[in-house]
Amino acid sequence: xxxxxxxxxxxxxxxxxxxxxxxxxxxxxxxxxxxxxxxxxxxxxxxxxxxxxxxxxxxxxxxxxxxxxxxxxxxxxxxxxxxxxxxxxxxxxxxxxxxxxxxxxxxxxxxxxxxxxxxxxxxxxxxxxxxxxxxxxxxxxxxxxxxxxxxxxxxxxxxxxxxxxxxxxxxxxxxxxxxxxxxxxxxxxxxxxxxxxxxxxxxxxxxxxxxxxxxxxxxxxxxxxxxxxxxxxxxxxxxxxxxxxxxxxxxxxxxxxxxxxxxxxxxxxxxxxxxxxxxxxxxxxxxxxxxxxxxxxxxxxxxxxxxxxxxxxxxxxxxxxxxxxxxxxxxxxxxxxxxxxxxxx
Amino acid sequence: xxxxxxxxxxxxxxxxxxxxxxxxxxxxxxxxxxxxxxxxxxxxxxxxxxxxxxxxxxxxxxxxxxxxxxxxxxxxxxxxxxxxxxxxxxxxxxxxxxxx
Numbered sequence: 001x002x003x004x005x006x007x008x009x010x011x012x013x014x015x016x017x018x019x020x021x022x023x024x025x026x027x028x029x030x031x032x033x034x035x036x037x038x039x040x041x042x043x044x045x046x047x048x049x050x051x052x053x054x055x056x057x058x059x060x061x062x063x064x065x066x067x068x069x070x071x072x073x074x075x076x077x078x079x080x081x082x083x084x085x086x087x088x089x090x091x092x093x094x095x096x097x098x099x100x101x102x103x104x105x106x107x108x109x110x111x112x113x114x115x116x117x118x119x120x121x122x123x124x125x126x127x128x129x130x131x132x133x134x135x136x137x138x139x140x141x142x143x144x145x146x147x148x149x150x151x152x153x154x155x156x157x158x159x160x161x162x163x164x165x166x167x168x169x170x171x172x173x174x175x176x177x178x179x180x181x182x183x184x185x186x187x188x189x190x191x192x193x194x195x196x197x198x199x200x201x202x203x204x205x206x207x208x209x210x211x212x213x214x215x216x217x218x219x220x221x222x223x224x225x226x227x228x229x230x231x232x233x234x235x236x237x238x239x240x241x242x243x244x245x246x247x248x249x250x251x252x253x254x255x256x257x258x259x260x261x262x263x264x265x266x267x268x269x270x271x272x273x274x275x276x277x278x279x280x281x282x283x284x285x286x287x288x289x290x291x292x293x294x295x296x297x298x299x300x301x302x303x304x305x306x307x308x309x310x311x312x313x314x315x316x317x318x319x320x321x322x323x324x325x326x327x328x329x330x331x332x333x334x335x336x337x338x339x340x341x342x343x344x345x
Numbered sequence: 346x347x348x349x350x351x352x353x354x355x356x357x358x359x360x361x362x363x364x365x366x367x368x369x370x371x372x373x374x375x376x377x378x379x380x381x382x383x384x385x386x387x388x389x390x391x392x393x394x395x396x397x398x399x400x401x402x403x404x405x406x407x408x409x410x411x412x413x414x415x416x417x418x419x420x421x422x423x424x425x426x427x428x429x430x431x432x433x434x435x436x437x438x439x440x441x442x443x444x445x
Contacts, residue, residue: 043415045412045414045415045416046415047416092395095391095395096395099391099392099395102377102392103375103392106375106376106377109358109376114354114355115355115378116354116355171375172375175375179395179396318356318380321356321380321381321384322356322380324380324381325380325381325384328381329381
């Protein structure tokens with residue numbers, strides 16, 4: 001609040017810095033919108049509407065949680081990867097997801113929420129994360145399908161976020177997008193190997209596509225008419241494209257890739273429309289989406305339990321690190337004291 | 346001295362600066378939590394240099410940074426605004442004069 005007042009009374013500023021009555025919020029909001037319209041970036045200490053702050057906290061923390069929970073379905077296959085090369089790649093990918101979570105938690109923290117609080121919300125089950133991670137990874141082909149489709153959809157969503165109006169989020173997304181591209185390529189490579197393999201391997205790849213196609217399409221969120229945040233988020237330039245625009249773009253780029261693999265997209269209504277130059281596709285089962293989002297997906301409970309147990313089992317590490325830091329600090333202080341008393345003597 | 350980490354709360358926040366290669370300056374890349382400065386360097390390696398992005402890392406506690414106030418930016422930077430004569434283009438030199 002003090003920041004805001006000072007902008008208007010800097011000439012009269014006194015060391016006491018008394019925060020007077022709130023200035024005209026409407027004027028501040030208008031000035032904020034002007035900056036956004038002019039494609040200026042908003043930085044953490046800048047004035048911003050409370051709704052903008054809360055929207056970003058919600059979106060960035062959900063995004064961070066998705067990265068962290070997203071480590072679980074793939075982590076499931078690290079010990080069973082079919083070769084040392086695949087194992088090294090998968091470890092690197094899962095480590096990247098952890099890193100992406102860290103970038104995003106940091107970006108959210110600049111808005112005034114602590115990481116501890118965000119983790120608390122995740123573990124309590126009150127925070128949302130991408131519904132896709134509540135599906136199980138039943139075969140090795142699922143690791144390929146996740147890289148190809150899930151990371152592919154994520155990239156489609158994330159590239160426009162690199163131009164988001166909030167500086168720290170945009171910067172985190174630039175970093176994430178750079179790293180994410182290997183994720184998608186390694187996934188496609190797995191699918192390619194399987195689809196060029198034995199009949200059994202081809203069937204495995206097809207089965208993975210059958211199970212991951214629709215959940216991937218749902219990752220873009222509800223249709224534009226149903227999306228309650230889209231309009232405001234677009235005005236604030238948090239979002240640059242609507243859910244349906246991004247979904248269409250994903251389908252248009254992914255279907256030819258499935259064709260290349262010789263796999264069949266599990267949608268009987270899918271067809272190329274010559275006049276619109278887009279694919280038409282079948283009805284999405286939004287009931288399933290809502291149900292998974294509400295916690296009734298195949299793995300919701302398992303995912304949260306895995307996170308909770310990792311958090312609990314890591315408690316002693318956090319305690320030990322804190323104790324060690326305290327001891328080091330005490331030791332440094334006593335050395336300083338000894339030295340200075342030595343000098344005095 | 347800053348208060349050290351406590352197990353129930355977040356570890357202190359550190360800002361991370363990376364020198365991408367010798368000859369370039371350290372550049373701010375982001376922040377992270379760590380129990381102490383040494384752990385912050387190790388975490389910074391894992392979080393910010395997984396693809397050889399750096400040859401040197403600086404970390405500093407975020408609470409040790411003093412920043413200018415964005416709300417006062419106008420007043421703070423105002424003195425430079427009317428001093429165009431600090432730029433070479435301010436000076437009109439005839440075309441026939443070379444090497445100036």
